[in-house]
Amino acid sequence: MKKMLKIMAMLFVIATVVFAAGCAEQGEEEAAEGTAEESAPVEETASAEVNASGEDMPTYIVGTEAQFPPFEIVDSRGKVVGFDVDLLNAIAEDQGFKVQYLDQDFAGLIPALQTGNIDIIASGMTITEEREQEVDFSEPYITAGLALAVPINNEEIQSVDDLQGKTVAVQTGSTGFMKAEELKEAGGIAEIKDFPHVNEAIEELKIGGADVMINDLPVTEAFIAAQPDVIKIVGEPLNSESYGFAVRTGNTELLQKINTGLENVKASGQYDELLTNLPKYMEE
Template identity: 55%
Template sequence: MKKSLSLLLIGLLILGLVAVSGCTDTAGTTGTDDETVSEMPVYVVGTEPYFPPFEYADENNSNEIIGFDIDLINAIAADQGFEVTWKDLEFDALIPALQSGQIDIIASGMTITEAREESVDFSAPYINAGLALAVAANNNDIQSVDDIQGKVAVVQQGSTGAAKADELKAQGLISEVIYLAHVSDVIMSLQNGRGDLTINDLPVTNAFISQNPGVIKIVDDQIQSESYGFAVRTGNTELLNMLNEGLANVQADGTYDQITDKYF
């Protein structure tokens, strides 16, 4: 009887050890999977979502930001194995936010300039976007840049269009520059006569005209040639290399062309 009881206890002990071992292995496997998921880098991308077709609120869901830059960054992230979250900021707050560590990447139709390169590191250019001079559709006084003497320019604050307007004012060609936060505010100011002209990125101006015919018109589309780039903090070569490699890959595999066709 004692022998049978001892054998029974030994058997139960062995079964218990096997069960514990099995639970330990399963838990270990699950932990490994969770760690793999959690180890994927997540970068905060700053954008000013009032700049169609590059970034703007979805008309069907105002809480969702869509656009060319959004799709392109998401494609690069998928190619390079990282995730992104988006942060809505005013355009002129993007570089300070990047420098202070609030965001990791700027993707907001930002033109590569020497002045900005002193504050951030830019990726390879991802699109060519020159400056265009536009006026209200019913404005027949301004036919080209030769007709802007004494006129008032309305521009987006912090943009290269604003910088160009400042330059033209310094040259004595325009009398005043009004700075507003968003492109939509700029267009409204042209409509109500607060300003005579605006200088803005050609693709953005063309996109607005195609969606809102009869509101403004372009009178000069070659004010200045320029390119957009994604920006990271100065010295963040690891992230910069991922952006450049991912951009090259999505350009090579046709993804970039698909995104371009979608928005342009």
């Protein structure tokens, strides 16, 4: 009997220990789960900017050749500024989208647009039939033209009729370049020197490496206003042309936003205010 009682007591002790261990293990697991829940990262939802319609504001990459004052230029802080930038920013604000500028050579802008590396071209780009086969243009936002420029002391060249045997400086891929090629084919120009940026073409003219420059009239006028004793415009504008913003062919949604925004900016009077600020970009 005594032996039986000892065995029962031992079984009771073992059962008690096992039960206590099980409770302790369960408690540790629950505590661990509770700690894990407390330390798990809380997923945060980013608050995107929305436009007037309550939709997320899309961001479009804008390609520009930022050495074309007063339309595009990089200021002392490394920021792209200019008339085109101010105008497109105003259009973007009106239409509820954002823009980010990418500076690159002018000749590479249309290929970059076609491959999807950029969404918009804002670079003082003239609307031409040839370019309209590659991109879709907005409504014109400024009327320009091509001008002949010569060193300030040059009295020999007075018009396009005086270009026989002369060397012409132009910007690569520009309408000035196209006009120079046309004149050369007609036998009126001896040599064409083309440069990635218009300021390089102006510099070539200044140092005597070229006799004349063919370039957009408002850009040449802006340079002369900033440095009046370097070059001068001679003769009449070679043609009349207009600038437009460009998007990929068939991107009607973005094109409509730009055209509607441009119309609204003009109607508000903001466009006229931007025009009055053109000379300030020559001071950057």
